[in-house]
Amino acid sequence: MNTSLKTGHSLLTNMRQAKALTVINFKSFPQRFVASMVSILSIACVAAVILSVLAMTEGMMKTLQRTGLDNTVLVMRAGATSELQSVMFPVEVNILANNQKIIKNNEGVAQVSAEMFVNAEVAYISNVGGIKQATTTVSLALRGTSNATQKFRPNFRLVEGDMFATGVRQLIIGQAVARKMPALRVGKVITLGGAQWKISGIFSDGNSVFESELWADIGMVQSDYRRGNTIQSIRLALKDINDLPTLEKEWQEDPRLNIRVQTEKKFFADQASSLTRLIRWLGFPIAIVMALGAMVAALNTMYAAIASRSKEIATHKAIGFSPLAISTSILCEALLIAFVGGLLGILPLYFAFDGWTAATQNASNLSQMMFNFDITFLLIIKTMSLALFIGLLGGLLPAIKAMRLPVTEALRD
Amino acid sequence: MKNNHNITLNNINKSYQKGNNTVVVHDNFNLTIESGEFVALMGPSGLGKSTLLHLMGGLDQPTQGEVIIGTQRIDNLKQAQLTQWRAENIGFVFQSHHLLPVLSAQGNVELPLALTPLNKKQRQEHASYALELVGMSERANHYPKELSGGQEQRVAIARAIVSDPHILLCDEPTGNLDRKTADEILALLTQLNRDFGKTIVMVTHDKKAADYASRVINLETYIFEPKNIEVGERL
Ligand SMILES: Nc1ncnc2c1ncn2[C@@H]1O[C@H](COP(=O)(O)OP(=O)(O)OP(=O)(O)O)[C@@H](O)[C@H]1O
Numbered sequence A: 001m002n003t004s005l006k007t008g009h010s011l012l013t014n015m016r017q018a019k020a021l022t023v024i025n026f027k028s029f030p031q032r033f034v035a036s037m038v039s040i041l042s043i044a045c046v047a048a049v050i051l052s053v054l055a056m057t058e059g060m061m062k063t064l065q066r067t068g069l070d071n072t073v074l075v076m077r078a079g080a081t082s083e084l085q086s087v088m089f090p091v092e093v094n095i096l097a098n099n100q101k102i103i104k105n106n107e108g109v110a111q112v113s114a115e116m117f118v119n120a121e122v123a124y125i126s127n128v129g130g131i132k133q134a135t136t137t138v139s140l141a142l143r144g145t146s147n148a149t150q151k152f153r154p155n156f157r158l159v160e161g162d163m164f165a166t167g168v169r170q171l172i173i174g175q176a177v178a179r180k181m182p183a184l185r186v187g188k189v190i191t192l193g194g195a196q197w198k199i200s201g202i203f204s205d206g207n208s209v210f211e212s213e214l215w216a217d218i219g220m221v222q223s224d225y226r227r228g229n230t231i232q233s234i235r236l237a238l239k240d241i242n243d244l245p246t247l248e249k250e251w252q253e254d255p256r257l258n259i260r261v262q263t264e265k266k267f268f269a270d271q272a273s274s275l276t277r278l279i280r281w282l283g284f285p286i287a288i289v290m291a292l293g294a295m296v297a298a299l300n301t302m303y304a305a306i307a308s309r310s311k312e313i314a315t316h317k318a319i320g321f322s323p324l325a326i327s328t329s330i331l332c333e334a335l336l337i338a339f340v341g342g343l344l345g346i347l348p349l350y351f352a353f354d355g356w357t358a359a360t361q362n363a364s365n366l367s368q369m370m371f372n373f374d375i376t377f378l379l380i381i382k383t384m385s386l387a388l389f390i391g392l393l394g395g396l397l398p399a400i401k402a403m404r405l406p407v408t409e410a411l412r413d
Numbered sequence B: 001m002k003n004n005h006n007i008t009l010n011n012i013n014k015s016y017q018k019g020n021n022t023v024v025v026h027d028n029f030n031l032t033i034e035s036g037e038f039v040a041l042m043g044p045s046g047l048g049k050s051t052l053l054h055l056m057g058g059l060d061q062p063t064q065g066e067v068i069i070g071t072q073r074i075d076n077l078k079q080a081q082l083t084q085w086r087a088e089n090i091g092f093v094f095q096s097h098h099l100l101p102v103l104s105a106q107g108n109v110e111l112p113l114a115l116t117p118l119n120k121k122q123r124q125e126h127a128s129y130a131l132e133l134v135g136m137s138e139r140a141n142h143y144p145k146e147l148s149g150g151q152e153q154r155v156a157i158a159r160a161i162v163s164d165p166h167i168l169l170c171d172e173p174t175g176n177l178d179r180k181t182a183d184e185i186l187a188l189l190t191q192l193n194r195d196f197g198k199t200i201v202m203v204t205h206d207k208k209a210a211d212y213a214s215r216v217i218n219l220e221t222y223i224f225e226p227k228n229i230e231v232g233e234r235l
């Protein structure tokens, strides 16, 4: 007992002290686990909501970003914000296709795809083999395509069955649709707008938004939906995408044309941002209100924790622990609560829903779009940071209170 | 004087403001306790014994007057300086031991050493030595709830002396103990005073406890002399 034990109050010694106290707090934390449950659960809820919103928007963005080629130009009627709203005529297709800047094959035929796009009410019997047969009706995107269409979809593959035959009511369905509605199988007959269609195959397209669609021969779609020979959108392959501005100017000045020109990539990127904006507008206000609630819960828990430990805190001060170290250890406990809450919100979501397929209902005229919940590591980090931030805010005032706690009153027993 | 750790209270005023009323606990109070003394502070409840102890240990600050320990005036130190000063110079023992239930006896005694630059091994050694001094080596790995009241108080004393402070401030350290256990604790304090030169100030209501001290101050009969008068003589 003859060493001189000098201490210092640098930041480092403060952190040493805080560490010692934090270890003690963590040791006794299991005893307070139940009392901390309200905070833990409310932080877990916030984390779950935030992560859902983020994972949903992330999945949508990815799906839509995978859609569209760089050199593909999408042409619609001027003023149309989606393919559904657009109407175009064959004569316009010819004018556009004749342009020098469009890729032509050896026979001089331009690489152009004229497409129909309608919102189809699809009815089908969902419980095959059941005693009572139930009919399910969903609204799905039906695209009328031609042979040229596939040139614009390099990732297109038939994964099951055959291509639809032209001139009959046959269609192929995207694999996202097939996954979401398992009753839709190859060979199944479904009802579209009163007529019977047979599913001839299932296709994939690199997880793009097209996998949420039904594809059929454009002629059949035109006649079934009484569109004459009008179409809705035109896709053109450009030799050089840098020509787009001059091309657009040229077409805008052509009195025979009244069109809107953009790259297919940009079209889907815009769709993506308007969709994700919608989800954020719905999701984040809920999350913010819940976050405030969680913060108050954390605040309460920590106030209670320091009230029940006022003697302990006073003893630490009497021993010579710095007020800063004491409040830091309180903050660390609040962070621990937030961390446990964050884990409780994130982990179930991760194990249950990562990769889970969800669908939008006609949002932004995209008809139904299927996309995967995409819980990435970055999203988990973001969500956890938010949970910790809530804990930090909730712990701040109690930490300051602990710092100021009068020692003498607490020690009078 | 080689090791001057005299405790000097000069013209202390300690009062509390309660609305319009001012509660005066101490007024113009003077006291000097010299290094190496074992002083018992006695007197009826509410007379300000604990308050004096808190002032000496820098847990509380006087409304007026000076508190000087050795050559260091502490009543005007900032909180951060005060806690550091306390860590180096003062050991507290309270009526209730205030041990942490989640730490073993060893862990509790090691706690104040977190304030020192000692490494883990050194901390363990110091704590073991302190536990040995108070006769608790065998119980080092026991948790407070596994110890008797007297044993808990021994561990609390080990915690107070582990970082080798010059001054021990004890507020009714035997208040919760039976006669026999109290005597053991008091013998231990006497030993720390005699063999290790610790200055001890002990508040007690127990006349027998006070008999262990080298000087007894009864606050009820203590004459509060103004400045320059020799104070704190044996009553
Ligand atoms: N925060 C406070 N506000 C107002 N008065 C206080 C405060 N703290 C202490 N007092 C008063 O100071 C006086 C001295 O208190 P103190 O605890 O020092 O007495 P004591 O001699 O230790 O008593 P006991 O023997 O009961 O422990 C008491 O009258 C008490 O009411």
Ligand SMILES: [Mg+2]
Binding pocket: B049, B050, B051, B171, B203
């Ligand atoms: Mg008292």
